[in-house]
Amino acid sequence: MKILKKIAILITIAMLLSFAGCKNDTGEQSQDDEKLQLKIGVMPAVDSAPIFLADQNGYFDELGLDVEVQIYTNAMNRQSALQSGELDGAMTDVIALVNNVENGFDIKVTTSTDGAFPFLINKDYDGSKDVKVGMMEISVSNYLTDKSLKDYQVEKVYINEIPARLEMVATGNLDMAVIPEPMASQGELNGLKKDLIENDDEFSPDVMVFTGTAISEKEEELKLFHQAYNKAVEVINEDDSAARDVLIQTLELNPDIKDSILMPEYNKARVPSEEFLKGIMEWNETVIGKTLDMEYEELVESRFVND
Secondary structure, rough: HHHHHHHHHHHHHHHHHHHHHOOOOOOOOOOOOOEEEEEEOOOOEEHHHHHHHHOOOOHHOOOOEEEEEEEEEHHHHHHHEEEEEEEEOOEEEHHHHHHHOHHHHHOEEEEEEHHHHHHHHEOOOOOOOEEEEOOOOOOOHHHHHHHHHHOOOOEEOOOOOHHHHHHHHHOOOOEEEOOOEEHHHHHHHHOOOEEEEOOOOOOEEEEEEEEEHHHHHHHHHHHHHHHHHHHHHHHHHOHHHHHHHHHHHHHHHOHHHHOOOOOOOOOOOOOOOHHHHHHHHHHHHHHHHHOOOOOOOOEEOOOOOOO
């Protein structure tokens, strides 16, 4: 009987200790409990620097958020992952946003991102007005080409994979291609010429979008994500050397490109204006030959920009 009583007492003590470990002094869950989670897809672009830095510096962890960041070099693969529910959100561009919403896919932009999109040019290109340019068909690369090469006769070659576009320019099968930084600087290091794209738009054409499901079911996660993003932007704007380093490390690029990367001026979370999106839709209509009928509110979720 004494043995049974001792066993009972030990079991009771163990249960009390276990219960105590699950609560802190205020009765809240301990920090050891499972974190809130998000899965996002990004592109190998300078737009991703605040996200990479927030991950590396532990800004997500500090807020109790576990963010799984997947990098896509093919926008179609990223889009498929988003539509299949493998991702909560993804870095994309406003052209893709508009077309996806038009086709019934429930996504909204929660913040613009900030990128740099140079042309990479074959070293033997002679400056002719007849040019062969690599890009995605309905994409920011097509949009920027139209804005920048208005006086040229452009043969558009549609190639989804960024590495494939780089290879086509390097081998002379393309005269040039729109390549986001820092991949553009990697191409420059390999002998291609880099030229800035003139763009007077108020906003960068790239954005972070999240699915309707994520917006409705993961509001707290998205709030914390944008808080960490803003903290990283503050750090980068004080000194962007850490952002350059994290891009090179994460994307496994040559460290020699560090000082040549064209870094944008980063903004805290903000949504594109109605006027900007209207201009994108008008350009898009000329490409797809179809009138787009949607309201600004169908494209934008602004609740996270001021948190």
